[in-house]
Amino acid sequence: MKRVLVVDDAVTVRLYHCDLLKTAGFDVCEAENGVEALEHAMQQPFDLMLVDVNMPKMDGYRLMCEVRRQEALRGIPIVMISTEQEEQDRQQAYAKGANYYLVKPAEPELLVNIALVMTGGSQ
Amino acid sequence: MGLKKSTDKTDEPQDSVSFEALVELLNHGSMAEKRLAARDLADHPNGRSELILALQNETDVAVLEAILDSLQQHFDAQLANDLLDYLRSENVFVRNEVIGILQNYPDFVGPHILALLNDVDSDVRIFAVDILQLLAHPDTPQWLLSVIKDEQHINVVAAAVDRLAEVGTPEMIPELQALTERFPNQPYLSFAVKTAIHRIAEAS
Numbered sequence: 001m002k003r004v005l006v007v008d009d010a011v012t013v014r015l016y017h018c019d020l021l022k023t024a025g026f027d028v029c030e031a032e033n034g035v036e037a038l039e040h041a042m043q044q045p046f047d048l049m050l051v052d053v054n055m056p057k058m059d060g061y062r063l064m065c066e067v068r069r070q071e072a073l074r075g076i077p078i079v080m081i082s083t084e085q086e087e088q089d090r091q092q093a094y095a096k097g098a099n100y101y102l103v104k105p106a107e108p109e110l111l112v113n114i115a116l117v118m119t120g121g122s123q
Numbered sequence: 124m125g126l127k128k129s130t131d132k133t134d135e136p137q138d139s140v141s142f143e144a145l146v147e148l149l150n151h152g153s154m155a156e157k158r159l160a161a162r163d164l165a166d167h168p169n170g171r172s173e174l175i176l177a178l179q180n181e182t183d184v185a186v187l188e189a190i191l192d193s194l195q196q197h198f199d200a201q202l203a204n205d206l207l208d209y210l211r212s213e214n215v216f217v218r219n220e221v222i223g224i225l226q227n228y229p230d231f232v233g234p235h236i237l238a239l240l241n242d243v244d245s246d247v248r249i250f251a252v253d254i255l256q257l258l259a260h261p262d263t264p265q266w267l268l269s270v271i272k273d274e275q276h277i278n279v280v281a282a283a284v285d286r287l288a289e290v291g292t293p294e295m296i297p298e299l300q301a302l303t304e305r306f307p308n309q310p311y312l313s314f315a316v317k318t319a320i321h322r323i324a325e326a327s
Contacts (some may be wrong), residue, residue: 055219
C-alpha cells in the first residue's frame with residue numbers, strides 16, 4: 001500500500017484529503033505544518049507528499065526545500081496544493097521543485113488520479 | 124552583541140554604529156551583519172521604516188526573522204497598518220509570519236478586519252480569515268458568519284467554515300447548512316460544512 005503524507009494547517013482540508021486518499025486505498029499520515037511533516041518524513045518512508053503552501057511554522061515551500069535538500073527524502077514526489085491560482089504561483093511551485101500543482105478545492109477524482117500517477121499506478 | 128565600529132584602541136569605549144551604517148548593513152551586509160543590524164535598528168527612532176522597507180526585498184529567512192522580531196518590539200497601530208500591506212507579499216514566508224504576528228494583536232488588527240474581508244483580492248480575504256483563526260477578538264465569530272453569508276469565492280468561504288468549526292455556536296448551524304444550497308456540486312464544501320456542524324454540535 002502506497003503511503004501519502006498530507007500536510008495542511010486547516011483541519012477540515014486535511015481530513016478531506018485524508019478521507020479521499022484512504023478511500024482510494026492509500027495509507028495516509030497527516031501533519032499540520034512543515035515542521036511536523038519533516039519529522040514524520042524523517043521517521044518513515046512516504047511515496048508522496050501532498051503539501052499546502054500557506055502554513056504557519058514552516059510553509060510548503062520551505063518544507064519542499066528541506067525535503068529536496070536531504071538525500072534520503074529528495075526523491076519523494078511532492079504535489080503542492082493552494083488556493084492561489086495565478087500562473088506565477090504555479091510556476092513558483094515548479095521552480096522550487098514541485099512535481100505537480102493543484103488549486104483548491106481540487107476535484108476528488110483529479111486529486112486521487114494525480115496521487116495514483118505520482119505513486120506509480122493503482123493501489 | 125550589537126554592531127560596533129572597529130577600532131585599534133581596544134581599551135577605549137566603542138561607539139555604536141551610526142544609523143546610516145546600520146541601514147547600509149541591513150540592506151547590503153553579510154547575513155550575520157544584516158541580522159545584527161536588524162536587531163540594532165529596533166530601538167532607533169527611524170529604524171522601523173527601514174525595517175519595513177527591508178521586508179520587501181530580503182529573501183533570507185534568518186534575516187527576515189530578525190527583522191520581524193525587531194519590529195515586534197514596539198508594536199502599535201501604525202505597525203499593524205504597515206504589516207497589513209505584506210499580506211500581498213509574494214514571499215510566502217513573510218506573508219505567513221505577518222499573519223502569525225497580527226494574530227497576537229486583536230486591538231490593533233480588529234479595526235482592519237472588515238476592510239480585509241472585503242478586499243478585491245480573494246487571497247487577501249483568505250489571509251484575513253487565516254488571521255481570524257487565532258485572533259482573540261470578541262467579534263471573530265460574527266466576522267466569520269458574515270463571510271459564509273455574503274462571500275462568493277468558494278475558497279474564502281471554505282476557510283471561514285474551517286474556522287467556524289472551531290469557534291462557531293449552534294445558532295450558526297442554519298447559516299452553514301445554507302451554504303450547500305448556495306454552492307451546489309462542491310464536494311469539498313459539503314464535507315467542510317458537515318464537519319463543522321459535527322464539531323460545533325460536539326463542542327456545545
